[in-house]
Amino acid sequence: MCFSITLFLQLYNFFPTLMEYLPGPHQKIIENTEKVDEFILEIIEEHRKTLDPTCPRDFIDAFLNKMEQEKGNAHSEFTVETLSRTTIDLFFAGTGTTSITLRHGLLILHKYPEIVEKVQKEIDCVVGRDRSPSMADRSRMPYTEAVIHEIQRFIDFIPLNVPRAVIKDTKFRDYFLPKVCSTGSE
Incomplete structure (x- = not known):
């Protein structure tokens, strides 16, 4: 079953128009993708209605602001x-x-309650308990930011990613x- 879905997805990537007319499990994926598209467009429209250009709340607001700036540019992306x-890709x-x-x-922080205490103290000091954090808060929480980066460094985040090594x-x-030889001949 998994192989056939993968095959249909690969065929869809090469022949999207044709695949829309062929029956198969990929039709459910197409249907669900259309629902996600509709949902995202609804969110974008809500953001448009409530947009305050001077105070972007998130990525969508920032993008809408940029769209407004680029309004006269026929080649704008x-x-x-x-x-x-x-937005779908980010999601x-x-x-x-x-x-x-x-x-x-x-799991890691469970082992280090003293770090949890420092992070919580910083969040309480910068954000408080009455609102959600915003991107503007990020620069004022260096300890919390460092803890997040250290967690991502420590965990095997993308285990099958391309291995990295120094080239000299x-x-x-x-x-x-030391330089890691990429082939056995060096």
Whole structure:
């Protein structure tokens, strides 16, 4: 079943118009994608109605502001279609990233209550308990930001990602990082 869905998705990538007319499990994916598109367009419209250009709440507001600035540019990439696609990409990519970071972060922080205390103190001091955090708060919470980055550094965030290595012998602070040969012939 999994193979056939993957095959249909690959065919859909190469022949999108044709695949819309062929029966198969990919039809459910197409249907669900259309529902997600409609949902995102509704959110964009709500943002348009309540937009305060001087105080963007999130990515959608910032993008709408940029769309307004680019209104006269016929070649602008700042369109509702681009906003919709980018929002969907951020949602799907961000959901996995966020859930993995939260899951591992909670497990790690459970072991270090003193760090939790410092993070909570910083959040309470900067954000308080009466509102949600905003992007503007981020620069005023360096400890919390550092903890998040350290969690992401520590966990095996993308286990099947491309391995990384230095391409020449490198000295970094007090550490020596030897060049890693990419082939067995070196």
